[in-house]
Amino acid sequence: MSEVLLGVDKLGAGYGDMAVLLDMSFEVRQGEIVSLVGSNGAGKTTLMRALSGLLPRKGSIRFAGSEISGMAAERIFSLGLVQVPEGRQLFGQMSVLDNLLMGAYLCRDKKEEKRRLERVFELFPILQERRSQRAGVFSGGEQQMIAIARALMAEPRLLMVDEMSLGLAPVIVDKLLDALVAIRDERGVTVLLVEQDVFSAFSIADRGYVLELGKIVREGNAEELVEDPEVRRAYLGI
Amino acid sequence: MDLIWQIFLNGIFLGGLYALMALGLALVWGVLNIVNLAHGAFIMLGAYACYYLYTGGHIDPFLALPLAMLIIFALGYLIQRFVLNLIVRSAMFTTLLITFGIDVVLTYMAQIIFTADFKTINPPYAGSNFQLFGATVPYVQMFTFVVALAVTVGLSVFLRRARLGRAIRATAQNLTAARLYGVNPRTLYAITFALGAALAGGAGGLYGMVSQINPYIGAPLTAKSFAIAIIGGLDNPLGVIVGGLFLGLVESFTALYIGPTYTSVASFGILVLVLIIRPTGILGRTA
Structure with missing residues (x-):
């Protein structure tokens, strides 16, 4: 197994007194494509903002060997943690x-x-x-x-893509997903895909996490997660 | 016919200077979303800087201009870094109040330091002129116009081509995204505000060569710059050239045909018309 590029341990974040993320822990390894899925309001965008240093946060975030939970956004960015923001x-x-x-x-x-x-x-x-x-x-x-x-x-060393599929036709999403795979395969960039569209997110991912109300509720190989009855019931409506 | 040609030329020359005056105001407004009421005070200080560099330092006023701009740039940078950055992105009312306060402080400090006497920058070639198709063109007026236009076009090129200029435009359009890619808004705002101040300072130096300087010239020039910025639109430096020339012409012809007392009525009347008919400015883009 390759080394851990992004290690998140007991991360908490929110807006003012309102906590959105509670004790979140997950990791992304070098060269992986990891998908983090969750429905509206699960805390996906809050997570992106917390990782990028745009929100106050608790807990530990280790990136490329440095503890970045206390760093300013500009510093985190220059370490190679770059996001493609929601809404482009x-x-x-x-x-x-x-x-x-x-x-x-x-x-x-x-x-x-x-x-x-x-x-x-x-x-x-x-x-x-x-x-x-x-x-x-x-x-x-x-x-x-x-x-x-x-x-x-x-x-970037880690490319975080927020809600890439939002408002796009499935055939366009497929092309963009292919591009992400190419970016990983040809350029060695690790990808963290944060998505609402479970099916497209897991279609290219090595591993996945399911986020619900600010907590990780499922994790595992992407193929297994797509087959998981609980995930299918909650996100695919089958 | 000759008279109309002469008035037309006068209007164009005046308009070039107006464009430069409004340029800094429009830049700061567009990027920082601050209508800088102290803009005219920077024009006034630039005029004094040029005046003293010429009378005290014996530097030709046109050569003193870059130096004067540098001084006002430094002043603008300090004011943004230590005063305005405290209230950046806050409500319009707050920024108006603070810049108004800065305007008052600068004006009265100027009165104490420079006295309220009228001063003019009079280089040896001030009286000379040449004939252009029957109209009299004073050299100073023409140089002023050329320099004003060159600086305005220069800024436009800087914003389009330079790395920093690109970042300034990007921040004006989308602050969130600019921050994502490593732009430090505080520094960028300070540089932008200083640039706006320097442009005002440069306009002030030129103003001092074609008109009279006293500590109170600032406020009416702020108002005029405001009108030009709105007429020309905020998102394109070339817009203020159009706005400036337009206002210069309107004022010159109003002074001739209606009377010099009515020039402000004409310019602000046009401002109101533009706001009603085309609120994005003459060259402004509609969303």
Whole structure:
């Protein structure tokens, strides 16, 4: 087994007095694709925000050998924990190229910036063709692609993708899932997929966790979880 | 006919300066969401900086301009870092109140330090002019116009091409996402505000060469900058050029045909019209 890249132990977080996450523990190993699923209000986005350092949190978060639970968001980001936020959060009035370059904002080396750009264009050739168009004019699936590409520009070690499938047609989601697999296989980037859509999330994952009301209630291999009667009943309605 | 041509040129020259005046206000407004009521005070201080660099330091006022801008940049940076960052992203009323307070403090400090006497920046070539198709063009007026336009276009290029400029635009559009990718909003806000102040300072230096300086010129210029920023729209530096030129022309022709006392009526009347007909500004994008 490969080493643990992200280790979360007894994590608690919330907004003011309202606790959303209670004693959450899970881990993501180097090179894995891990899916964390949960329905609306389970605490998925709160978890992303807590991991990225945008919320006050309790408990321990170890990432790439460092304890990051007390670190500021900017520091955590520069360690290589990068998220593709829910709703994509593109710079809609800026060109695709500008959006991508913002992903490499902390990289001050022009040559390195260019190298990263070329690698991203290799993965998504359509973005190279349409690089000077405004990000806001693209379709939902393409915008999600831009958001993933922008995150890759930061050279992440762990890519956290929040609600990628939201509002997208299944055929588009499949393409994006393929892209995530390629990102892991070809570039060695570990992926944490946080999703509401259980079926697509587990279709590419090595392992999975089920989140309910701020707690992990199931964990295991992705194939086993899809077959789990409890999961099927709660999320697939079968 | 000659008279109309002359008035047209006057209006264009005035408009270029107006554009530069409004540029910093629009930048700060767009990125920090602060309508900086002390903007005119920075213009006033820039004018004094240029004046003293010229009379005391014997530096040609146009060469003194970058230096004056640098001084006001530093002042703006400190004010943002230590005062405005405390209230950034808070309610509009709070930011208005604080910047109004800063305006009052700067104005009265200027009165104490510089006295209330009128001053003008008078380089040796101040009186010289040339003829352009029958109109008289003073060199100072023309240089002022060229410099104002060059700085405005320069800012536009900086925002489009430079790494920092890109980050400033990104932060204006989506603060959450900009933070996600490592932009430190505090530093960025301080730089943006300082840049806005420096632009005001530069406009002030030019203003001092074509008009008179006293500690109270700030407030009316803030109002005028505000009008131009709204007319031109906030999201495009080239918008303020259009807004500035437009206002310059309107004021010049109003002064001729209706009377100099009515120039403000005309400019603010147009502001009201723009707000009714096209609230996003002339070049502003509609969502």
